[in-house]
Amino acid sequence: MPEIRIPQVQLQPELSTPDGQGLAVEAPHEVSAVREFLLSRGNSAIADRGFSWLMLLCALSIFVIVAMIATELVVNSQLSWHKFGLRFFYQAFTDPDTGLKMYWDPVNARFSALPFIYGTLVSSFLALLISVPLAVGLAIFLTEMCPRALRSPLAFLTELLAAIPSVIYGLWAVFVLVPILREHVNPLLIHGLGWTGFFNDNNPTGLGYLSAGVILAIMILPIISSLTREVMTAVPHSQREAVLALGATRWEMIRMGVLRNARIGIVGAIILGLGRALGETMAVAMVIGATPEIHRSLLANGSSMATVIANEYAEAVGDMHLSALTEIGLALFVVTIIVNALAQLLMWVVTRGTPSQTH
Amino acid sequence: MSVETTKFRSRVRTLTDGAVTGLSILATLLVVAPLIAIFTYLIYKGASSLNLAFFTQIPKPVGESGGGMANAILGSGILLGIASVIGVPIGIGGGIYLAEFGRGTKLANAVRFTADVLNGVPSIVMGLAAYALIVNPQKHFSALSGGVALAIMMIPTVCRTTEEMLLMVPHVVREAALGLGVPNWRSVLSITVKTASPGIITGCMLAFARVAGETAPLIFTALGNQFWSVSLNQPIAALPLQIYVYALSPYDDWHRLAWAGSLVLIILIVAAVSLVRFVTSRGVLKGAS
Numbered sequence: 001m002p003e004i005r006i007p008q009v010q011l012q013p014e015l016s017t018p019d020g021q022g023l024a025v026e027a028p029h030e031v032s033a034v035r036e037f038l039l040s041r042g043n044s045a046i047a048d049r050g051f052s053w054l055m056l057l058c059a060l061s062i063f064v065i066v067a068m069i070a071t072e073l074v075v076n077s078q079l080s081w082h083k084f085g086l087r088f089f090y091q092a093f094t095d096p097d098t099g100l101k102m103y104w105d106p107v108n109a110r111f112s113a114l115p116f117i118y119g120t121l122v123s124s125f126l127a128l129l130i131s132v133p134l135a136v137g138l139a140i141f142l143t144e145m146c147p148r149a150l151r152s153p154l155a156f157l158t159e160l161l162a163a164i165p166s167v168i169y170g171l172w173a174v175f176v177l178v179p180i181l182r183e184h185v186n187p188l189l190i191h192g193l194g195w196t197g198f199f200n201d202n203n204p205t206g207l208g209y210l211s212a213g214v215i216l217a218i219m220i221l222p223i224i225s226s227l228t229r230e231v232m233t234a235v236p237h238s239q240r241e242a243v244l245a246l247g248a249t250r251w252e253m254i255r256m257g258v259l260r261n262a263r264i265g266i267v268g269a270i271i272l273g274l275g276r277a278l279g280e281t282m283a284v285a286m287v288i289g290a291t292p293e294i295h296r297s298l299l300a301n302g303s304s305m306a307t308v309i310a311n312e313y314a315e316a317v318g319d320m321h322l323s324a325l326t327e328i329g330l331a332l333f334v335v336t337i338i339v340n341a342l343a344q345l346l347m348w349v350v351t352r353g354t355p356s357q358t359h
Numbered sequence: 360m361s362v363e364t365t366k367f368r369s370r371v372r373t374l375t376d377g378a379v380t381g382l383s384i385l386a387t388l389l390v391v392a393p394l395i396a397i398f399t400y401l402i403y404k405g406a407s408s409l410n411l412a413f414f415t416q417i418p419k420p421v422g423e424s425g426g427g428m429a430n431a432i433l434g435s436g437i438l439l440g441i442a443s444v445i446g447v448p449i450g451i452g453g454g455i456y457l458a459e460f461g462r463g464t465k466l467a468n469a470v471r472f473t474a475d476v477l478n479g480v481p482s483i484v485m486g487l488a489a490y491a492l493i494v495n496p497q498k499h500f501s502a503l504s505g506g507v508a509l510a511i512m513m514i515p516t517v518c519r520t521t522e523e524m525l526l527m528v529p530h531v532v533r534e535a536a537l538g539l540g541v542p543n544w545r546s547v548l549s550i551t552v553k554t555a556s557p558g559i560i561t562g563c564m565l566a567f568a569r570v571a572g573e574t575a576p577l578i579f580t581a582l583g584n585q586f587w588s589v590s591l592n593q594p595i596a597a598l599p600l601q602i603y604v605y606a607l608s609p610y611d612d613w614h615r616l617a618w619a620g621s622l623v624l625i626i627l628i629v630a631a632v633s634l635v636r637f638v639t640s641r642g643v644l645k646g647a648s
Contacts, residue, residue, distance in 0.1 A: 034539065034540070044542030044543070044544070044545075047542060047544055048542055048543045048544050050544075051543070051544035051547070051548075052456075052460050052543075052544075054452065055452050055453070055455045055456035055459070055460055056456050056460065056461070057452070058448075058449045058450075058451075058452025058453040058455075058456060058518075059452070059453040059456035059457060059461065059466075059467070059470045059518075060470070061449050061453065061514065062453060062470055062473050062474050062477060062514065062515060062518065063469075063470070063473060065477065065511055065514065066473055066476075066477055068488065068492070069480070069484065069485070069487075069488040069511075072487070072488050072491035072492060073484075073487060073488070073491070075491070076487075076491050076495075133386065134386045134389055134390055135386075135390075136386075137382055137383040137385070137386025137387065138383070138386050138387050138390050140379075140383045141383040141384060141386065141387045142387075145380060145383060145384075154387065154391070156636060157391060157394055158390065158394075159632065159636070160394065160629065160632060161390075161393075161394050163568065163569070163628050163629070163631075163632045164397065164572070164625065164628070165571070165572020165573065165574070165599055165624060165625075165628065166572070166574070166575075167572065167574040167599045167602050167603050167606075167621075168397075168401070168572070168602070168621045168624065168625060169397075170603070170606065171602060171606045171617055171618070171621055172396075172397050172400060172401070174606055174607075175400075175606075175614070176396065176400055218393050221390055225390070249372050249373060249375070249376040250376050250379075250380070251375055251376040251379040251380070252372065252376070254379070272479065275479045276479070278481070279479075279480070279481025279482070279483065279484070280481070281481060281482065281483045281574075281575035282574045282575055282599075282603060286603070286606065286607065306481055306483045306575070309483050309486075309487065310483055310575055310578050313486075313487070313490070313578070313579040314500075314578055314579040314582065326487060326491075329483065329484050329487040332481055332483070332484060333480060333481075333484045336479055336480050336481055336484075337476055337479075337480065339479075340475070340476045340478075340479035340480070341472075341476050343479075344472060344475050344476060
């Protein structure tokens with residue numbers, strides 16, 4: 001729909017001239033009752049300007065919030081930053097008693113974010129590996145194949161999946177998903193893929209990177225799939241018709257006419273899903289095992305950046321511990337901002353020009 | 360190209376097409392399966408543990424059976440109240456700016472972009488910010504800090520939905536108001552915003568439902584409380600926080616309470632989401648044009 005822009009503010013000077021005469025100056029004939037009433041309400045220029053400033057202030061508060069979060073995090077992580085510097089993100093220590101490698105030592109105030117970065121990356125990557133094919137498949141089904149009657153309920157169901165709080169996902173994962181993985185899936189993985197080294201830890205708890213990855217996959221699925229759907233519907237119909245007219249089958253039409261045009265947007269959707277997965281806290285905290293270690297096996301217990309903040313912040317011992325946790329938070333903040341900004345730009349490149357639609 | 364190869368190729372193409380159709384149906388089933396699993400299990404477990412005591416009693420000490428989450432429900436209400444009082448007006452104001460005053464300007468685009476990015480910042484980071492801002496200077500955990508953390512999360516959502524709803528209001532309505540000589544601020548508030556109000560209210564409810572289930576920012580701001588508390592300066596219980604604590608406890612009784620709490624929470628959220636869907640799909644706004 002072409003939008004007609006009305007220069008709203010320009011109307012004001014004519015309505016209220018400085019001498020308070022208002023429109024009467026320009027309309028020498030008798031002033032109508034409506035105008036008289038409106039003029040009697042006084043000069044609206046001040047009210048108008050004040051109102052628009054107030055609204056501008058509200059809009060600017062979003063910048064203020066981002067700046068405030070950034071400064072608070074930077075200020076509160078100074079202690080750890082000055083002590084460890086960049087080494088905070090890759091160093092490792094040796095335990096004086098056992099001689100083993102360790103990364104997180106609140107008692108001696110020695111900290112390294114490495115195991116948490118590792119856990120976050122591994123669980124998020126697993127989640128993407130599981131959810132991307134499913135989400136794209138779902139989006140293809142919903143936009144190109146699904147009977148009209150089924151489309152709306154299915155879209156609603158996936159939307160619902162996005163609205164479930166993460167603590168409920170965690171609860172379900174602890175009592176349903178983890179036992180299933182522990183009893184049925186993990187033995188199969190150890191038996192079949194144990195030789196790769198990724199599945200050879202017979203962890204009796206069933207918690208670990210894999211459980212975290214699976215629950216994360218379920219959680220980010222609706223985001224990826226609904227955004228993928230959005231960019232796929234933004235592809236013009238003429239593209240589909242052109243490919244079909246050349247005698248393509250439906251899959252060829254989807255591959256050449258739709259996916260190829262929407263690929264940047266789909267990448268944007270995946271990155272947005274990645275952003276969600278990186279910052280997801282509660283569900284991961286409940287199933288990843290919360291041990292600051294690095295393991296090659298996906299079945300082993302680990303920890304993630306958001307998890308360690310959630311678990312230790314309220315009971316941190318000493319300023320250095322708090323500062324180290326805040327620095328992890330700062331890293332998470334910076335990374336998610338970059339990831340989200342990138343995804344927004346990619347989505348914007350694809351969907352600009354098409355009217356936004358509600359689902 | 361011989362006839363044979365053409366036939367073979369066309370068969371391969373048909374088979375690929377069928378395989379892809381099958382795969383995407385399979386993907387859809389795999390997506391719907393966990394959703395149905397979660398809901399049935401939640402309703403089964405939650406409904407069997409939900410009773411009147413859940414809504415009227417506070418948690419019993421370990422070892423005693425029974426008890427409820429009345430204080431957590433009240434606490435969640437207070438936290439959400441604080442969040443709404445701070446977050447909703449600012450969010451709506453920002454939305455009005457984006458849709459009415461700054462349309463097409465660089466500043467508005469920057470605000471919109473920042474709001475979308477802020478939407479993706481993990482909730483635990485909001486908790487850290489609220490901790491640094493309020494808990495640290497005060498030296499104790501408080502309901503206020505939890506409410507502020509939730510408010511920060513509400514603002515970008517409310518702002519963006521308000522903007523989208525205001526953009527749906529036809530221009531004719533604004534022109535009519537201005538044509539009658541109504542001051543711009545009156546036109547915005549009592550014509551445009553009023554026309555879009557069903558949409559804006561449901562947008563606020565959606566943001567409300569989102570933060571109602573948030574746990575991460577409350578862990579080290581509101582902290583949780585086993586007793587009744589209405590003071591904004593004291594730690595306060597919250598439903599999602601209580602669910603988290605109970606889910607990780609080793610007691611069956613507490614697990615049951617966690618399931619019941621989850622059911623209450625999810626009913627609240629599903630109701631809000633359904634309402635939003637109803638409003639946006641039925642086009643309540645169309646009555647205005």
